Amino acid sequence: MNLFFLQCQLRTSRFADFFRAVLTDHASLEASGLRRACQSLFKTAGNGLKPFPADDAPAVTEAWTRPKLLAGLCLALVWAAVFIPRLSLGGLAGHYSLDLKAEDLLLIVLSLLFWARSSGAVASGPVFRIESAFLLFLIFAAVSVVSGLTARTLDKPLVSLLYLIKWFEYFLVFALTARLSQRPQTAQFFLKGFFWLGLAAAAYGYFEHFYPLSSAAYPNYYRLYERPPFHGDANHIGGLFAVWLAFFSCLYLRQPLTPTLSPQGRGRIQHGACSLAPAAFSVPVGRGSIAGQPAVFSLGSTGFPSPFGRGQGEGAVVSWILLAAILFVFFPFIGTFSRKSYFAFAGAYAFLFFVPGISRRRWIFLACLLICAGFVLPTRLAERLSDLGEVMTAVDPFHSSWAGNLDVWGRCFWNFDQFWLGGAGLGARHRLFYESQYVMVLTETGVLGFGALLLLLFVPAVYAARESAKQSLQGLAAAAWLTAWAAFLIHNFSCVSLTVSKAAIPWWFLTGTVFGWLNSRETA
Amino acid sequence: MARFKFNLLDIFLALFVLLTGAVVYFTFVKPISFSNLILREGVSGYAEVEFILDGDLDWLADKIPEGLESKNIYGSVDWKILAVGRENLGERAVRRIKVKVLLTRESSGLLRYGKYTLVRGGKIVLINDDFLLEGRIAEIRLLDEKILI
Numbered sequence: 001m002n003l004f005f006l007q008c009q010l011r012t013s014r015f016a017d018f019f020r021a022v023l024t025d026h027a028s029l030e031a032s033g034l035r036r037a038c039q040s041l042f043k044t045a046g047n048g049l050k051p052f053p054a055d056d057a058p059a060v061t062e063a064w065t066r067p068k069l070l071a072g073l074c075l076a077l078v079w080a081a082v083f084i085p086r087l088s089l090g091g092l093a094g095h096y097s098l099d100l101k102a103e104d105l106l107l108i109v110l111s112l113l114f115w116a117r118s119s120g121a122v123a124s125g126p127v128f129r130i131e132s133a134f135l136l137f138l139i140f141a142a143v144s145v146v147s148g149l150t151a152r153t154l155d156k157p158l159v160s161l162l163y164l165i166k167w168f169e170y171f172l173v174f175a176l177t178a179r180l181s182q183r184p185q186t187a188q189f190f191l192k193g194f195f196w197l198g199l200a201a202a203a204y205g206y207f208e209h210f211y212p213l214s215s216a217a218y219p220n221y222y223r224l225y226e227r228p229p230f231h232g233d234a235n236h237i238g239g240l241f242a243v244w245l246a247f248f249s250c251l252y253l254r255q256p257l258t259p260t261l262s263p264q265g266r267g268r269i270q271h272g273a274c275s276l277a278p279a280a281f282s283v284p285v286g287r288g289s290i291a292g293q294p295a296v297f298s299l300g301s302t303g304f305p306s307p308f309g310r311g312q313g314e315g316a317v318v319s320w321i322l323l324a325a326i327l328f329v330f331f332p333f334i335g336t337f338s339r340k341s342y343f344a345f346a347g348a349y350a351f352l353f354f355v356p357g358i359s360r361r362r363w364i365f366l367a368c369l370l371i372c373a374g375f376v377l378p379t380r381l382a383e384r385l386s387d388l389g390e391v392m393t394a395v396d397p398f399h400s401s402w403a404g405n406l407d408v409w410g411r412c413f414w415n416f417d418q419f420w421l422g423g424a425g426l427g428a429r430h431r432l433f434y435e436s437q438y439v440m441v442l443t444e445t446g447v448l449g450f451g452a453l454l455l456l457l458f459v460p461a462v463y464a465a466r467e468s469a470k471q472s473l474q475g476l477a478a479a480a481w482l483t484a485w486a487a488f489l490i491h492n493f494s495c496v497s498l499t500v501s502k503a504a505i506p507w508w509f510l511t512g513t514v515f516g517w518l519n520s521r522e523t524a
Numbered sequence: 525m526a527r528f529k530f531n532l533l534d535i536f537l538a539l540f541v542l543l544t545g546a547v548v549y550f551t552f553v554k555p556i557s558f559s560n561l562i563l564r565e566g567v568s569g570y571a572e573v574e575f576i577l578d579g580d581l582d583w584l585a586d587k588i589p590e591g592l593e594s595k596n597i598y599g600s601v602d603w604k605i606l607a608v609g610r611e612n613l614g615e616r617a618v619r620r621i622k623v624k625v626l627l628t629r630e631s632s633g634l635l636r637y638g639k640y641t642l643v644r645g646g647k648i649v650l651i652n653d654d655f656l657l658e659g660r661i662a663e664i665r666l667l668d669e670k671i672l673i
Contacts, residue, residue, distance in 0.1 A: 028533035097672035135532035142539040152559035157547040215653045226597040398639030411563040433565040
């Protein structure tokens with residue numbers, strides 16, 4: 001029995017058919033009743049917003065992404081999620097505090113604009129299978145709330161509803177970003193925005209390091225990103241940095257794309273590679289490139305030299321700039337003192353070694369550089385990691401965070417056999433209780449929800465793994481996303497990263513950007 | 525297998541609308557009570573705790589300003605000194621400190637401040653960047669002040 005035979009079996013099996021039928025590859029937003037409701041609402045209001053022409057699906061996505069305002073709004077949403085603090089609106093029913101977040105408002109505006117102007121033509125493509133997996137998870141999460149009410153394990157159902165709305169927000173971030181990113185220029189604009197987001201967060205970290213908002217008596221650690229405008233977010237911003245570092249490390253380490261392309265092909269790839277660049281880092285490109293295009297993130301691709309002395313050109317400069325950016329983010333990343341984030345990045349970096357097309361020499365160079373920077377310079381990284389053995393072997397949950405996690409996870413599974421299928425209900429406990437996204441989803445939404453979450457995590461990973469082998473910019477983005485995915489997957493083991501908006505919104509934004517671009521029929 | 529003609533988003537939205545109605549009913553009418561079938565996080569609240577400062581820290585008592593407080597990273601008061609007094613226990617003079625602390629009431633009924641279980645005779649340690657106060661608990665009184673979740 002060979003691999004080909006197995007693949008054929010899988011393609012023709014009823015099991016695979018069932019998944020393909022449930023996880024449909026058709027866009028759901030355009031076919032939804034919400035779109036019609038939204039459009040009739042705008043018509044009633046006399047707004048006069050005209051829908052985009054409905055000739056065919058790509059035209060729709062292209063048409064509606066044309067306004068730069070929408071792309072800017074989407075990017076602003078992600079920046080707002082990371083930087084703008086929540087505003088307290090007071091309490092409700094004596095128990096609940098109501099907070100307003102800027103990203104919520106921006107998302108409402110963005111969604112209304114989308115539904116009001118969408119023509120309703122339904123596009124299809126692999127990215128929409130991810131969307132379907134997301135919706136399947138949301139449906140099981142809603143079912144879990146019913147399960148929780150039935151088992152009387154929920155006594156604050158309003159909290160559950162708010163959690164569900166939050167997850168729906170993440171779905172919308174992914175779905176809208178994926179639609180916008182089907183236009184390569186927008187996808188690259190988003191990637192630049194994500195690049196600058198990491199740098200801006202790191203810049204704030206330096207500011208807080210030099211102008212601390214309070215003091216921390218030694219041997220306590222002063223953890224960055226805990227105080228306003230953040231809200232105890234050291235672990236969450238640490239997770240964001242782990243994803244950022246993994247993504248851009250992959251871009252830095254990826255080998256030249258293909259040196260044997262035709263002149264026309266070279267030009268095309270070069271153009272795309274250039275357009276991944278943050279404009280401020282752009283440098284003019286020499287002979288052989290498309291005139292006027294900046295060359296950043298080319299990383300030795302398309303014949304540009306690498307920073308290891310294979311030549312001296314703009315590509316080398318760009319590589320050095322990218323390396324400097326990774327180092328710039330690395331120190332605030334250490335300043336979070338988030339061990340789970342360290343492990344997430346270390347795991348992703350190890351994973352990166354096996355990603356096709358990676359320069360192993362650069363991999364070793366960057367690893368040595370980061371280890372030296374972390375352990376030789378006075379960062380307290382060694383101190384933070386040196387008590388790990390004690391933490392892992394201690395049994396006192398008040399002394400060791402690991403023992404505390406085991407204690408809490410044991411308590412989460414108490415009586416789990418009574419509601420294993422539908423779970424105790426989304427929001428049955430406070431999210432900070434869990435310290436693990438997987439334990440949280442399994443115990444709150446049961447086996448059904450957990451299965452849907454695994455689909456949501458692995459459907460895009462399989463798709464990205466397939467695409468990452470391709471010698472194109474989309475292949476490069478897929479490989480980088482896969483590395484970031486490895487970091488995020490590890491981070492979720494001991495953090496509720498998919499629940500907390502400061503980590504989840506940038507994550508779904510990045511995922512939507514990469515998969516929207518992969519779904520695009522246009523070549524960059 | 526033929527493709528099903530359904531939209532998962534519409535299914536979710538229909539469920540969501542039904543759920544919203546149910547949630548409003550269960551939140552404001554409260555027809556059910558918690559079954560205690562799961563173990564959950566403790567409920568946060570405030571308590572007034574009086575403790576006797578350890579004898580080797582007597583010299584520190586006069587230097588503790590009333591109203592001294594420590595806030596957590598979320599900006600909430602973690603502990604606040606309400607009063608510092610003197611008391612005679614037989615022939616021994618002790619320093620009694622009244623403090624407001626943010627505690628957690630566990631589902632078992634136990635009160636905790638960090639890792640310390642709040643019972644009379646129990647140990648309590650309060651730290652900020654200027655002081656470390658250690659003592660034995662004499663009295664505990666729960667306050668009505670609510671903390672929103």
